[in-house]
Every structure is written in structure tokens, then in C-alpha cells.
Amino acid sequence: MSFRVRTSTSSCQASLAPQSAPSEAELLAFVRRTAADAELVAALPLDPEGRTWIRLEGPGGSEAWLIGWPPGAGTGWHDHGGSHGAFAAAAGGLTEQSLAAQLPTEGWKVLELADGVDRERRLTGGDGRAFGPHHVHQVFNTSPTEHAVSVHAYYPPLPMMRRYGRTGQVLRLEQVEWPEEWG
Template identity: 75%
Template sequence: MSAPASPSVPTPAPVSAHLSASPGGSGPTEAELLDFVRRVAADAGAVASLPLDPEGRTWVPLEGPGGSEAWLIGWPPGTGTGWHDHADSIGAFTTAAGTLKELSLAARLPTDGWKTLELTEGIDRSRELATGQGRAFCRHHVHEVLNESATEHAVSVHAYYPPLPRIRRYSRTGDLLRLEQVERPEDWQ
């Protein structure tokens, strides 16, 4: 992520959900996270309160359901995340304003112990998520999220459970995916 919203700029009041944890008390499910991000994305006041920066992404933390980590994120035109995964966390995100594009891999990758993988044909997926559209994803889901608009900001809501222990960043050249960096919470908070 880029720089967080400036502390001098008011941030939205914490948004919380009253969802029950999945069976066994193991936290919210993918479906519950998706429900949460959709409800927050539909809250015009929360979305409008996010400070937008023309140069870089901005974000503010939200109070997610059942101990999850949640964020409201602003995307200037032409910005993106690069290829990454959220390691052992499940997650969901919904576009609250504008349109985002998600590129993903429809294959389960080994979780650890590799630096470079050769990807097979046919595993690339692409979807556009306009305002109000979102998706949930499982652990180790490798994707890239982009605001391809040349003129319009996008805003999205994201939730992860358990709270992100790490993010793995990748580079991609053709069919080669290379692990470049592992980030921990102190790197982005």
C-alpha cells in the first residue's frame, strides 16, 4: 500500500458488523466477509469520507466482523497493487465507487518453499468489478487489483480473516511468477 490517510484528516467512524463467527468460533466465513464489505460499500457517508490523493492510494482501517481486518481504500487513476496474495487469510472486497479490475490465477499454488514458478496455460482470470460488485477469495489467492481508469478514482472495501499475518508480493513475466518480497503488518500500518 502507499501512504495511509493523513492523521490530520478525519477518518470515517469505525464500521462494524454484527455477524456471528463461523462454526467452531474460527472467525467469519468468506460469505460473511463479503456481506460486510458490500454493506460498507453501500454506505455513501463512509465512502465519501475517505480522503482521496491524486498521487497514491489512501486507506483507513475499519472495524471488521468477528476480529477481521478491514480497510476502505482509495485508488487514483492508473494505480494497482501488483501481484500478491494474503497468505493464510481469507478475504473479500467490493468496489464502492468507480470500477476495479482483478487479474487472478485459477490455480492453487504451493504456499511456501519456492521462489519461481512456471504457470500453465489457461489459469489466468480477469474480472471487472463495477460499483457494488465484489468477490470473496480463499487462502493463498494470488491476484492483482487495478484501477485502469485514466480519469476517475475508485474506492473499495476489503476485509481479511485472520488479520493479515503477511502479504507475499510477486513479479510476473509471461508465464513466470517470482516471489519478490514478504511484507508483515508493520510494513503497511
């Protein structure tokens, strides 16, 4: 682990701040490598009723999670509070629906989306994707019978998440979640 020592005339403090922030490509490499760790993936307890997770140590001070998705589980529309990140499927498959548009992060409650902004992709067996700080998406397991498992990493660690409701082309800010709420 790298760290910097900060000194001042009044005190000496050690900071565990990383030398440099991990890039989206570095986060993607991490989640793919971690998704390939069969022993770690098998260690995740799976619940037939809800998502399960284990917090991991990500590269360069990033926040990382191993997440289990029962059949039909999903996130709903959300963003990552200005963090960039990556995720990869470790077992089963996930579908991601995203918006190919950079949305303003502050100062709105309702947006009408333009035609053609919707994107959908399926991730299975080590497939992953990186995304920037303004990414809005929803992720879900469409399988009626099989669990999915994925690895996610974010930098900086998630300061918050905004949750959205969507009806047709209208996106509404519904809730802001803070880290202390995630347990």
C-alpha cells in the first residue's frame, strides 16, 4: 500500500491517500481479474430472495463489491454520485440498460429524455464495462432460475447514489442515498 506522509509545523499526520486515482481502465482490469477468482465468487452467500454482497478492497483506494443477484433482482435506475467505475459478470448473466447522454448531476427533478439515448447490453462470464462519473443505468438479472454474481468498483468511493424513476422518456429524481444507509 502506498501512502504519503504530510507534515506541518503543528503536527505530523500519515495519510493513506493513493498516489494517483485508478483510471476506468484500471478499475475494469480489477473487476475482470476479481470476477475470474472462482474461490472468491464461490464464497459469496446467495439468498433466493434478495441481493447479497461482500465489500472488497479495490485498487488505489477505490470501493469494490462482490454482489449476488437472485433471479429477477435489479437495481432500478441510478447513478454513482459522480464516481467513475466498472463492473463485470462473474457468474450467470446481467443486463444493463443505460442512457447514452451526460445528464446534469444537480439542479433538476424531472428530465425529458431525447429519443435514441437508450442502450442495452448483456454481460456474462467475465464480460465487463467501465463508465464515467455521469453514468445513469439500471442492472438486473433476467434469468428466471439462476443467480448471477458480479464485481463492481468505484472511484472515488461512492459519496452517494441518486435513484430515479422512469416512465417512458421522463426521468424523475426520487431519492438520494448515502453510504451509511447501505450497511
